[in-house]
Amino acid sequence: MLVVLEQDYEDVSREAARIVAHAVRSRPAVVLGLATGATMLGLYRELARMHREQGLDFSRVATFNLDEYVGLNDDHPQSFHYFMRHRFFDHVNIPAANIHIPEGTKRGDFEAYCASYEESIRRAGGIDLQILGVGRDGHVGFNEPSSSLGSRTRLKTLSKETLEDNRRFFSPDEEMPQCAITMGIGTIMEARRVLILASGSAKARSVVKAIEGPVTAAVTSSALQLHPDVTFVVDEDAASELHHKEYYRRAMDITARLTPNRLW
Numbered sequence: 001m002l003v004v005l006e007q008d009y010e011d012v013s014r015e016a017a018r019i020v021a022h023a024v025r026s027r028p029a030v031v032l033g034l035a036t037g038a039t040m041l042g043l044y045r046e047l048a049r050m051h052r053e054q055g056l057d058f059s060r061v062a063t064f065n066l067d068e069y070v071g072l073n074d075d076h077p078q079s080f081h082y083f084m085r086h087r088f089f090d091h092v093n094i095p096a097a098n099i100h101i102p103e104g105t106k107r108g109d110f111e112a113y114c115a116s117y118e119e120s121i122r123r124a125g126g127i128d129l130q131i132l133g134v135g136r137d138g139h140v141g142f143n144e145p146s147s148s149l150g151s152r153t154r155l156k157t158l159s160k161e162t163l164e165d166n167r168r169f170f171s172p173d174e175e176m177p178q179c180a181i182t183m184g185i186g187t188i189m190e191a192r193r194v195l196i197l198a199s200g201s202a203k204a205r206s207v208v209k210a211i212e213g214p215v216t217a218a219v220t221s222s223a224l225q226l227h228p229d230v231t232f233v234v235d236e237d238a239a240s241e242l243h244h245k246e247y248y249r250r251a252m253d254i255t256a257r258l259t260p261n262r263l264w
Contacts, residue, residue, distance in 0.1 A: 003251070060098075067181060072177060133198065140221045201237040
């Protein structure tokens with residue numbers, strides 16, 4: 001595990017974009033696992049700028065999104081289809097056929113549908129670089145506390161805390177989705193590399209649990225401690241409860257000197 005400490009949100013976004021851009025340039029047909037949420041806005045904005053100003057080419061990239069609310073159509077402003085289209089896909093040249101996002105309007109046999117999503121990932125050769133954010137309770141995707149660390153893409157009921165966190169994005173008279181389709185922890189762990197971003201003091205407790213706490217289903221991001229190639233990029237506020245910040249800074253500097261061509 002590598003922990004990259006940055007000063008603030010903008011620095012986190014720039015460093016994450018640099019990592020993703022390096023992956024795209026190194027392997028033009030790279031398969032990216034993508035996340036949504038406020039933490040990702042700066043990353044996608046910076047990648048769009050690189051495409052526009054530096055010619056960063058996404059024409060052979062394939063993407064698989066982590067999750068989607070059940071019951072929202074693609075044009076709903078709070079759907080992740082809408083988020084990804086307006087925040088990223090409309091601003092780069094990823095072919096529509098290469099974009100994969102779980103269908104929120106799916107009905108019927110969810111188990112078969114989720115199995116087909118997993119099969120699409122396998123047919124693409126697996127995810128090369130999985131991008132993640134982390135929730136206040138330490139979850140990734142919609143893998144709420146108590147989710148199996150071996151879980152696969154599936155239908156998941158949202159926790160009370162997640163519903164409370166996301167309620168503000170919906171109008172007062174609108175019913176908020178109670179379920180989502182999400183990649184599982186087992187699915188995420190099969191990515192060749194993982195990049196996880198966190199910013200702000202509200203994420204400090206989840207960051208320290210993910211990086212330094214025990215591996216437990218109560219904090220699903222903690223499973224990433226068992227991944228062979230994971231990089232956390234966090235700002236000073238999100239890192240404020242870490243106990244070994246100076247070690248992480250030293251490790252980051254040494255790793256950069258010894259392996260300058262590493263993906264990150």
